[in-house]
Amino acid sequence: MGIDSANSTLHTGDSVRLEDLGDTPWVVLGGGGLKGLAHVGAWRALTEAGVQPAGIVGTSIGALAGALAASGMT
Numbered sequence: 001m002g003i004d005s006a007n008s009t010l011h012t013g014d015s016v017r018l019e020d021l022g023d024t025p026w027v028v029l030g031g032g033g034l035k036g037l038a039h040v041g042a043w044r045a046l047t048e049a050g051v052q053p054a055g056i057v058g059t060s061i062g063a064l065a066g067a068l069a070a071s072g073m074t
Helices: 033-048 061-070
Strands: 026-029 055-058
Touching: 026 033, 026 061, 033 061, 055 061
Parallel strands: 026 055
Antiparallel strands: none
16 A cells, blocks of 8 residues: 555645545554554554555654555555
8 A cells, every 4th residue: 555645635734624534544643752663563453454544644753654654664
């Protein structure tokens, strides 16, 4: 799974209405240093369950984990 940011219509500072997001879930990953290792297991569980998120967002270690997941590294 990958995310094609070139086709994204959202940009930094854009506001989004909840109804614009549709029914496809997004993955939100938080920060927390070493606690971010939990993102690996969570991502693996989502992948094994066949969840295909519309996007991935994160802060701090969550942003790094999200970038790795979006690039196909698991």
